Each structure stands twice: as structure tokens, then as C-alpha cells.
Amino acid sequence: xxxxxxxxxxxxxxxxxxxxxxxxxxxxxxxxxxxxxxxxxxxxxxxxxxxxxxxxxxxxxxxxxxxxxxxxxxxxxxxxxxxxxxxxxxxxxxxxxxxxxxxxxxxxxxxxxxxxxxxxxxxxxxxxxxxxxxxxxxxxxxxxxxxxxxxxxxxxxxxxxxxxxxxxxxxxxxxxxxxxxxxxxxxxxxxxxxxxxxxxxxxxxxxxxxxxxxxxxxxxxxxxxxxxxxxxxxxxxxxxxxxxxxxxxxxxxxx
Numbered sequence: 338x339x340x341x342x343x344x345x346x347x348x349x350x351x352x353x354x355x356x357x358x359x360x361x362x363x364x365x366x367x368x369x370x371x372x373x374x375x376x377x378x379x380x381x382x383x384x385x386x387x388x389x390x391x392x393x394x395x396x397x398x399x400x401x402x403x404x405x406x407x408x409x410x411x412x413x414x415x416x417x418x419x420x421x422x423x424x425x426x427x428x429x430x431x432x433x434x435x436x437x438x439x440x441x442x443x444x445x446x447x448x449x450x451x452x453x454x455x456x457x458x459x460x461x462x463x464x465x466x467x468x469x470x471x472x473x474x475x476x477x478x479x480x481x482x483x484x485x486x487x488x489x490x491x492x493x494x495x496x497x498x499x500x501x502x503x504x505x506x507x508x509x510x511x512x513x514x515x516x517x518x519x520x521x522x523x524x525x526x527x528x529x530x531x532x533x534x535x536x537x538x539x540x541x542x543x544x545x546x547x548x549x550x551x552x553x554x555x556x557x558x559x560x561x562x563x564x565x566x567x568x569x570x571x572x573x574x575x576x577x578x579x580x581x582x583x584x585x586x587x588x589x590x591x592x
Contacts, residue, residue: 342371343393344378349386349589350526351379358394363402364442369416376423384589386537387529388427389522390450391434397459400441403468417442418474424449425478425545428538430529434522435500435509440464444508445475448482451541452529453509454521455500461508462497481548482507533571533587 343354353375355362362368372390379388392398424431424446433450438460447453447461463472463479472479472492480488487506490496500512513521529537539562547555566572571588578585 340371341365341367342375344375346382346385349384349530350389351375351382351385351387352389352391353379355390355392355398358392358396360402361396361399361438362392362394362443363399363404364417364446365402366416368402369420373416373420373423376420376427380423380427380429385429386534386589387429387526388424388431389434389526390424390431390446392436394437396437396443397435397439397455398443398446399438400443400464415474417445421445421449421475421478424451428541430537430541432522432525433509434518435459436515436518441472442475445472445478448475448478448508452525454511454513454518454525455503455509456515456518457500457512458515459500459503459512460497461500461503462495463491464495464497466493467495479508533575533585534589535569535571536566536575539566 339356341355341357343352343356345352345354353372355368355372357363357365357368376388379385430451431449433447433453433455435447435453435455437456437458439447439455440462441464444461444463447455463475465472476488476492483491483506491498498506500509503509504512511521532540543559543562546558550558574587575585
């Protein structure tokens with residue numbers, strides 16, 4: 338029996354692949370548990386600069402595995418919530434490589450990612466209302482990207498929309514022909530590598546944290562952070578490299 342989720346270390350990038358194409362990579366208990374385990378492995382590996390999440394086969398993720406009974410109520414924290422929080426809070430950029438259709442929780446998984454590129458043929462849908470439930474947990478990561486107006490329409494209608502429309506809505510960053518998907522991911526990774534590992538980590542946390550703070554709290558937080566970073570060895574290397582017109586020699590460890 339094949340592993341429900343594959344883990345492949347390519348240079349300084351951890352590739353995590355949902356690997357149940359016969360089930361369109363639906364979020365079974367096995368897939369969610371394995372996905373979470375691989376995320377923890379990638380986050381803990383000091384040599385990993387970025388994480389890519391994708392799917393095997395023609396679908397990215399079909400959402401909850403309804404044949405397994407869906408989502409149980411009353412848990413302290415649902416495992417898929419832990420997956421989304423781990424992606425959202427990870428100190429490394431998480432790139433969603435959306436290789437095919439994404440429905441329900443699959444859209445939530447894509448929305449939790451920091452940088453996202455989809456193949457043009459991919460179709461998205463918040464299809465929950467059409468089976469009598471709601472996009473409950475994923476709304477926490479979807480609403481910040483879609484806003485109230487777009488989310489209201491898509492949640493209430495369950496309408497299917499294209500990858501190009503997903504870009505227009507702000508759900509994903511880019512849509513490219515399927516044959517160019519890997520090249521687009523590599524282009525994103527190349528841009529991420531240009532930044533200092535600590536700076537990339539702090540930039541991600543800045544985007545995640547500032548919307549949760551008041552204006553005064555935001556200014557206090559950012560003033561403290563910029564002081565810390567200007568005094569760091571990474572910033573010293575980056576500025577020296579700029580003055581010497583060479584590429585910075587970044588340290589890998591982001592701890």
C-alpha cells in the first residue's frame with residue numbers, strides 16, 4: 338500500500354505530495370495525519386528553506402473524505418485545523434502547487450499556503466452547502482484572502498470557478514498552463530532564495546500578525562522587529578553584499 342502523503346527533499350525545499358489520486362486526494366484521516374507529520378519534519382529541518390504542497394494525479398484535493406464520515410464534532414482541535422495552523426504559522430514559506438481541482442477543504446488547504454500557483458485547468462469550489470454542511474473551519478484562512486463580499490457569494494452558491502478567476506479574487510497568486518506549473522514553482526522558489534532566511538521568516542510573520550494588532554501595537558511590534566533585524570548578522574551580510582555588488586552568502590539555519 339502506497340504512502341498517503343509523500344515527502345521528498347529537493348535541495349533546500351521539502352516537497353509534500355498528497356498521494357491518493359484514486360480518491361482525488363480527499364482529506365481522509367490518513368492523509369491529514371501524514372500531512373501534519375511531514376509539515377513538522379520540514380519545519381524542524383534547519384536546511385529546509387521552503388515547503389511545497391501539491392497533489393498526485395489530476396486533482397489537488399477534493400476536500401473532506403465524505404466516505405469516512407466527514408468531520409467529527411467536539412474535538413479539542415480538529416487535526417485538519419492543526420494542519421492549516423501549522424502552514425499559516427510555519428517559519429518558512431509554504432508554496433501551494435495546485436495541480437488540479439480543489440474543492441471544500443482542498444481550497445482551504447490552498448488558502449492556508451503563503452504563495453500559490455495553479456494549473457489553468459484547475460477548478461475551485463466551496464461545495465459544502467450542496468451536501469448540507471458549511472465551509473466552517475476553512476473560513477478562518479479563506480476570509481482574509483477573499484474578503485466578505487466574495488466569500489459570501491462563493492460560500493452560499495457553491496459556484497465553481499476557474500484558476501484565472503481564483504487569481505482575480507485574490508485566492509491564489511498565479512495561474513499558468515499545466516505544462517508550465519513546475520517552472521512557475523521553481524521561479525517562486527528562486528525568488529524566495531534571494532532573500533535572507535530570517536528576513537523571509539520575519540516578513541511572513543509580519544503579514545500574518547499585523548492584521549491582528551491595533552495601530553499602536555503594530556507600530557511597537559514593527560519598531561522592535563526592524564531594530565532587531567538591522568542589528569543581525571544576516572542584515573550585515575546582506576548590506577555588505579549590496580555594497581560589494583555580489584550575491585549574499587546566507588546562512589541556512591533559520592532558528
